Amino acid sequence: MDFILDRSSKTPLYKQIATYIENGISTGEFSPDVPLPSERHLAKELLVNRSTVVAAYDELQSLGIVERIKGSGTHISTDIWGISDKRIPNWGRYVEDGSFLPNLPLVQKIRTETQNNGMINMASGELAADLFPSEQLHSIFKESPFEEYLGYDHPQGNVDLRDTISKHLSAYKGISIDTASILITSGAQQALHLIVQCLLKPGDAVAIEDPSYAYSLPLFKSAGLRTFLLKSDKNGIDPEEIVALHKKHRIRMVFVNPDFQNPTGIQMSLNRRKRILEISSDYGIPVVEDDPYSITAFDGNVASSLKRMDTNGNVLYISSLSKIVASGLRIGWVVGPKKVIQRLADAKQQVDFGHSIFPQWVAHTFVGSRQFDEHINKIRQQLETRRKTLAQALTHFLGEKAAFIEPDGGIHLWCQLHVDVDEFQLLDESLKRGFAFVPGSIFGESKGFVRFTYGRSKRADIWEGISRFAKALQYLQETNRSSDDR
Known part of the structure; x- marks a missing residue:
């Protein structure tokens, strides 16, 4: 076998093996009429653990390139070759290889979770629906139709x-x-x-x-x-x-x-x-x-x-x-x-x-x-009120567990936690309780911070949301304490 793994590469070994086999299928090195090399044989040839080869075959199977047949080994998928010897594009590989990178997985998760009904969303950086100038726009559309x-x-x-x-x-x-x-x-x-x-x-x-x-x-x-x-x-x-x-x-x-x-x-x-x-x-x-x-x-x-x-x-x-x-x-x-x-x-x-x-x-x-000026004055007042509500809720439910400076504008409040918990576990627990925020490490190298967007929620939701956040934080503290006592 001419293939040599590049152990200095950042690409995992199993991915290198999967790419090698896929390329071999494309060039005809591996025939659709003969089973692919067994896991044990390939592991021995490439000087890797069998689990590494298993992972490579698992990836190829998930992409529809190979199929596992019990007692017969691993074969090139018939869906790939068919009777006309034509291949299906490896879309999984295309998705991975594109130069335009995807959002961070955590950002994707927050966006997905905040679509759930009943979720109090203080993660999305936007205004709440009740701050939308619907009445003003209706009036304008009536007077000046498009x-x-x-x-x-x-x-x-x-x-x-x-x-x-x-x-x-x-x-x-x-x-x-x-x-x-x-x-x-x-x-x-x-x-x-x-x-x-x-x-x-x-x-x-x-x-x-x-x-x-x-x-x-x-x-x-x-x-x-x-x-x-x-x-x-x-x-x-x-x-x-x-x-x-x-x-x-x-x-x-x-x-x-x-x-x-x-x-x-x-x-x-x-x-x-x-x-x-x-x-x-x-x-x-x-x-x-x-x-x-x-x-x-x-x-x-x-x-x-x-x-x-x-x-x-x-x-x-x-x-x-x-x-x-x-x-x-x-x-x-x-x-x-x-x-x-x-x-x-x-x-x-x-x-x-x-x-x-x-x-x-x-x-x-x-x-x-003229309605625009009225709208700006309204959101200034509303945002200040919601920021005050958030500050009161944080003080009430978290006390000395958190510190923050109240901004004089904008829609976000940056909060430092004085509790040693994993911020990603905290997010998971909060989401389970129907509350979304953004962990601070998404925005930089600082850990132990969270961002709450008070412009995104109504006052009552802000109070309830911080209550849920505090319960998630308390749960993690107690869980960590129990682990330390064991």
Whole structure:
């Protein structure tokens, strides 16, 4: 046998064996008329345990490539060859080999579990249904029925919507920008994907906050980027860490979420914002500012964004309506230099031929109306009330077992547990009791933290949800105590 296992490879031995056999079937090395090598024979030839060969055959059987016949051994599946000697594609292998990586298994699990009826969902980063502006939209639709042409629109997005977004940015955030510097995207996440795919290349080094939502995204790995973490404190990241990382790794781009950051709720200090812009100018490092939450400031005072202070065009600014109107609208935007926006727009056209006109019309009509101001005032009040309810519930049910800082805006609260439990076991126990949250390690290297999204649940559900969480935590403590006593 010419095949030699690569024991230094990160690919498990059983997968190497499965690939070897599959390739041998493709090339005709293994005949469909003769049983495949026995488990014992193959284990002896390759100097591995028989269980390794069993695992390889199990995988091939699960993919429909081989079949086990008791007393006769392992054979090439008749479904693979059939009477015409044609093969079925190995879809399992295709799924594994694609360059676009899947979400983390834990993220997939949370999304699946939160679809269950009766689940109190404080994991999903969105607004609760009762915060959706349904009455305002019904009123608008009555007064201004949709009469637009449902054809392809401008590559950068509907001109009317971009004009409305330009006025919105000026009125709420003090950012002066013309419509040619705006690209409408399918939420903020598409904007991030376009930036990563169009402006960076495999091997480039980028800096992201730790903890941060960006840490949970596989898009950086899919693009072959090297990510480096910037630790945060109560004032946000330390800008000098960007300098240190750049000198060592030549950082090509920095990703930050300065206002009511996801997951910590931190608001970056003004001095640190200014210093980031200085560093960006000194070293020529672009900054991507993700700003989904600043407008939710409970006191109505929206902080000065990096983009507002950017005089050199170093900042790419991303925002959306997902956290302030409705996630299902899928309306986001990115603001930047015109040549960058044109490049991103060209890539978006290749992906989806531009954004659907109907949600753009809804966004333009609503954001440009007086009802939008009323809605923003409402969600500020409601979110502050729900944050207070969450803080009260945590204090009541957990007491000294948890510590947290109440954010002044946004939809998330970052909580540190003073109890030594496995956060994944805690999630499992909580899900069993009908409560979902997000373990802190999804967002970075910090352990012993959890994120609760108070914007996603009604006040009564928040109280009940934390009660369920506390019971799950208590159960794990008692279980661990019992194990230690044995």
